[in-house]
Amino acid sequence: MDIKQNLKDIKSLLPEHVTLVAVSKTKPVSDLMEAYDAGQRIFGENKIQEMTDKYETMPKDIEWHMIGHVQSNKVKYMASFVRLIHGVDNIKLLKEINKQAIKHHRVIDCLIQIKIASEDSKFGMTPNEASEIIKSETFSELKNIKIVGLMGMATFTDDENQVKKEFSYLKNTFEDLKPLNTTNCQLRIISMGMSGDYQLAINCGSTMVRVGSSIFGSRNYN
Ligand SMILES: *Cc1c(COP(=O)(O)O)cnc(C)c1O
Numbered sequence: 001m002d003i004k005q006n007l008k009d010i011k012s013l014l015p016e017h018v019t020l021v022a023v024s025k026t027k028p029v030s031d032l033m034e035a036y037d038a039g040q041r042i043f044g045e046n047k048i049q050e051m052t053d054k055y056e057t058m059p060k061d062i063e064w065h066m067i068g069h070v071q072s073n074k075v076k077y078m079a080s081f082v083r084l085i086h087g088v089d090n091i092k093l094l095k096e097i098n099k100q101a102i103k104h105h106r107v108i109d110c111l112i113q114i115k116i117a118s119e120d121s122k123f124g125m126t127p128n129e130a131s132e133i134i135k136s137e138t139f140s141e142l143k144n145i146k147i148v149g150l151m152g153m154a155t156f157t158d159d160e161n162q163v164k165k166e167f168s169y170l171k172n173t174f175e176d177l178k179p180l181n182t183t184n185c186q187l188r189i190i191s192m193g194m195s196g197d198y199q200l201a202i203n204c205g206s207t208m209v210r211v212g213s214s215i216f217g218s219r220n221y222n
Contacts (some may be wrong), residue, residue, distance in 0.1 A: 027216045095142065115152075
């Protein structure tokens with residue numbers, strides 16, 4: 001795997017307004033450092049322990065994004081350094097992130113995960129649930145979190161039309177919720193698109209793509 005070349009190839013395809021999150025889960029620090037040396041500063045991980053270990057050994061100018069499903073009792077391990085939490089899908093988790101952010105005198109940026117896939121296994125809120133939470137008094141009191149956008153994961157399928165429909169649904173949800181604009185909710189990011197579908201996602205309005213295997217090669221979960 002030529003990580004530097006892969007990064008260069010992908011970056012040449014990204015419009016300037018699209019941010020690349022290099023998804024480095026399961027990969028060794030040496031692979032991440034290759035990407036770092038090629039200029040990559042934003043890395044995405046889906047396990048808190050693994051992200052924390054990498055954070056501790058790697059340069060401190062890296063932005064760490066948590067892209068996996070987060071359990072409330074683990075927020076404390078990343079609260080001091082995590083830059084963006086992508087997959088927030090319930091109020092209990094928002095409250096816990098807020099609580100831990102207070103301890104570290106920070107405001108933690110979060111994305112609300114919207115369920116866009118037809119599969120049952122994918123996490124996420126409905127647009128209505130998201131809107132109710134953003135408008136709620138409980139949420140307005142969480143001053144140490146900021147919702148800065150939405151995240152979605154499309155169905156795992158070869159059917160490009162279906163994926164396109166799901167991405168467009170997230171983009172429309174974003175446009176619907178954007179006017180809510182409160183002190184701790186200002187939507188500007190749409191996180192959608194992975195190795196297999198990031199170009200389609202960008203065409204549908206993505207502003208942040210999460211790309212793993214196209215940069216680092218396929219993952220080995222043994
Ligand atoms: C693993 C993962 C990715 C990256 O997937 P690739 O297909 O390797 O690019 C993106 N988003 C999330 C939430 C992931 O868990």
